[in-house]
Amino acid sequence: xxxxxxxxxxxxxxxxxxDLPLNGTDTTLDPDYRFDKEGVFGRSAPLIAExxxxxxxxxxxxxxxHPDVDFLAFEVWRPGVAHTITKAVSAxxxxxxxxxxxxxxxxxxxFEPGTLHEIWTFFPDPWPKTKxxxxxxxxxxxxxxxxxxxxxxxxxxxxxDWADYAWQIRDVVEGCEEFTNPYAGRLADPGDPDVDPxxxxxxxxxxxxxxxxxxxxxKGLRVERIVRDVAVTRR
Numbered sequence: 001x002x003x004x005x006x007x008x009x010x011x012x013x014x015x016x017x018x019d020l021p022l023n024g025t026d027t028t029l030d031p032d033y034r035f036d037k038e039g040v041f042g043r044s045a046p047l048i049a050e051x052x053x054x055x056x057x058x059x060x061x062x063x064x065x066h067p068d069v070d071f072l073a074f075e076v077w078r079p080g081v082a083h084t085i086t087k088a089v090s091a092x093x094x095x096x097x098x099x100x101x102x103x104x105x106x107x108x109x110x111f112e113p114g115t116l117h118e119i120w121t122f123f124p125d126p127w128p129k130t131k132x133x134x135x136x137x138x139x140x141x142x143x144x145x146x147x148x149x150x151x152x153x154x155x156x157x158x159x160x161d162w163a164d165y166a167w168q169i170r171d172v173v174e175g176c177e178e179f180t181n182p183y184a185g186r187l188a189d190p191g192d193p194d195v196d197p198x199x200x201x202x203x204x205x206x207x208x209x210x211x212x213x214x215x216x217x218x219k220g221l222r223v224e225r226i227v228r229d230v231a232v233t234r235r
Contacts, residue, residue, distance in 0.1 A: 004086075008082045012089050037115070041095065048069060048119070050073045051121045051124070053084060059096060108145050113148050114149070123217070124138065140175060157230070170203045181203055183203055184203050
């Protein structure tokens with residue numbers, strides 16, 4: 001990382017980074033660790049977790065907008081973590097912590113069922129080659145894990161600019177019996193394949209207003225990718 005990022009991690013990391021016990025790798029959590037929400041934030045407040053927070057644009061923006069909510073960002077890309085810390089310091093937010101850990105592995109260990117108010121998964125790695133689709137994060141087993149961690153009425157918010165991943169996400173969350181999709185049928189698309197050749201299924205949410213427009217999203221829009229949001233509610 002550049003020196004400025006190393007300085008940000010050194011100076012402000014003790015405030016924002018969770019001190020996680022790791023299990024032999026850089027990102028795998030010790031299975032005995034449990035997250036103490038009130039101990040970490042010093043209060044009882046709704047908790048939102050973002051999986052793959054990147055450079056922190058969304059989570060820092062939201063933390064500044066909602067000081068009455070606590071945020072926990074999962075990210076293993078260290079330059080992104082440093083960017084997030086720098087932005088958090090600049091914005092003066094104190095209701096944010098960062099976990100340098102694999103979220104899919106760590107979250108079921110860290111949290112008791114019903115702990116989280118919302119979970120965000122914005123622009124997960126699309127693994128665009130068909131042979132790599134099995135590596136995509138949003139799969140049926142993972143959806144069930146997410147549902148377990150959410151409180152009743154909690155929301156899982158997702159977004160992607162890859163059309164086939166958007167349809168996969170929609171199919172996975174609607175196929176999970178623990179979720180309700182309040183936007184079922186919305187934004188039907190004639191390109192929607194396989195399960196609905198006529199393209200009248202839809203199921204996509206309005207753009208989440210708390211998600212800022214990032215350079216990454218603008219880049220996708222410039223090459224005419226359509227960003228699709230999904231938002232489902234825990235029954």
